[in-house]
Amino acid sequence: MSEWMIELHEVSKRYGDLIANDRLSLHVKKGELITLLGPSGCGKTTAMRCITGQHRPDEGRVFIGGNDVTDVPTHKRDLGMVFQNFALFPHMTVYDNVDFPLMIRGLPKEQRRALVADALRLIRMEGLEQRSPRQLSGGQQQRVGLARALVYRPKVLLLDEPLSNLDAKLREEMRFEIKEVVTKLEMTAVYVTHDQAEALALSDRVAVMKDGRIQQIGTPRDIYETPRTLFVADFIGLSDFIQGNVLAIENDRARISIDGLQLRVNRTSDLTVGQAVTLFVRPNNLELLDAGAETGENVFEASISKMTYLGDTIDYRVILPNRQELRVQTDGQRRFEPGSEVLVRFPPDRCHLIAESE
Ligand SMILES: Nc1ncnc2c1ncn2[C@@H]1O[C@H](COP(=O)(O)OP(=O)(O)O)[C@@H](O)[C@H]1O
Ligand SMILES: [Mg+2]
Missing domain, CATH: 2.40.50.140 (Nucleic acid-binding proteins)
Structure with a gap:
């Protein structure tokens, strides 16, 4: 089996005349947390959507777990996703929100109960099962979003600016929580952010993007200490x-x-x-x-x-x-x-x- 969990091979995606991803290639190892970092509009979300299957690339192929999934629909890709707007179901309790992905997958009730309890423990939300999302802080809502994304133990977790709606202090704390959870569950994760400090703190490797392409990919230390282009040097630090x-x-x-x-x-x-x-x-x-x-x-x-x-x-x-x-x-x-x-x-x-x- 391939050592790569996620691969983009020369992926291009256009919106009319605009090239949002321009022959973008990316290889993510099993168990690795990679960040796509770059200014607004550089094509991070587009790349993410090509991985999730919400977009079909105009050119290039997408592989997950060594399989070509370019034409496989999102729900068959075994992914967990967390987005900026917490996207919890407002009329459902915390418990039911986290249970939802298990219910639609038709898992037996006993197994569901155990998995939901595990997920809530992991994000330290035990005791708040019966709250409604309205009764939670932004940070708590985003934790529930995280629990819902990982409750069915997907191999791959995709996070698109998950902390952008939180205040600075909470953002800083949540970085470490996300990294801890991803490491503990041995998931492979792609994390999108425009915040360089977040990228440096979280990632095994950072891919710095500009104009739909990756300018440089490396460890946080590589990127910070030996940027290869003026853009990367200027964007980080x-x-x-x-x-x-x-x-x-x-x-x-x-x-x-x-x-x-x-x-x-x-x-x-x-x-x-x-x-x-x-x-x-x-x-x-x-x-x-x-x-x-x-x-x-x-x-x-x-x-x-x-x-x-x-x-x-x-x-x-x-x-x-x-x-x-x-x-x-x-x-x-x-x-x-x-x-x-x-x-x-x-x-x-x-x-x-x-x-x-x-
Ligand atoms: N649905 C769309 N229709 C037209 N243009 C889009 C659409 N989505 C994104 N774009 C454009 O594609 C470029 C890349 O967008 P995006 O991938 O969302 O960037 P990022 O996530 O890095 O901010 C931007 O110029 C954006 O305006
Ligand atoms: Mg985006």
Whole structure:
């Protein structure tokens, strides 16, 4: 049997002239939780609907559990689904909502009772069986939605922005609950979100989408630390971009020039001497030093133009000799006043090049 639980092979889906999914390929391993992450309109829901069978791709094939299901209707695909609008039946109790998928599958009453009890225990909703959805908070409603999606133990769980209607604190808590439940039941899950923090926290792998295609797929760490395109770097976390040119290649390092300043940085992709590249740095990857404290590689004089206190960190705007402004965030152990002269160090291991220029 195939190691993949879900496969999209070059799936395209159009709405009239608009290409919502453009030869999209995705392979999800058994037991893996993959997130489709990208801005609104990039084709996440369309891809999800091709997996569920709510859409028939115009081109390409969809496989679940190694079987071609492109022409198999949704109800025969053995999937659990959770959506943004909780979609509970308002006139039915919590118990009946969760029992519903078992009832329509014609399972015997005793077995149903045991499965519903299990599902409610899993989402910590025991004791609320007789409530109506109206009498539940948003978070509780979404938990019932989750219980209803997994009560019949589908192999695959699909979640499309399931937390978008919840407030920030609850969203943060529910991430961990969802991950825990999916792991406990050894389900394979595809999770759609436009929230990068959610994607990083939840996923085994993240697929970053733009214009109907996957730009990069990798572990949260890969995506955050070594984005391969400007789009991915910009979409995930805070970053500054500096345009430069490759001066020399030295094994796993590259020497680059930015407006005459020379830097040695990590090289993660193929580069050629003379090539235009973008140096990408996260504000928390740069170091600030007292003026005169150190000289040497990757250290430049700069001045502080602005300081903002953020609680956990202090956010500085610093101006480099080439007049470029950068953000630097520090833990605040050492304070620098606006107007003061400092040194900025670019640690070679924490600076990355993207083989694109703006
Ligand atoms: N039923 C539809 N008819 C026409 N255009 C659609 C329809 N559904 C989605 N689209 C368009 O397809 C693109 C992708 O939409 P969607 O998959 O919903 O993106 P996402 O879920 O990433 O926000 C968007 O430009 C959207 O406006
Ligand atoms: Mg959507």
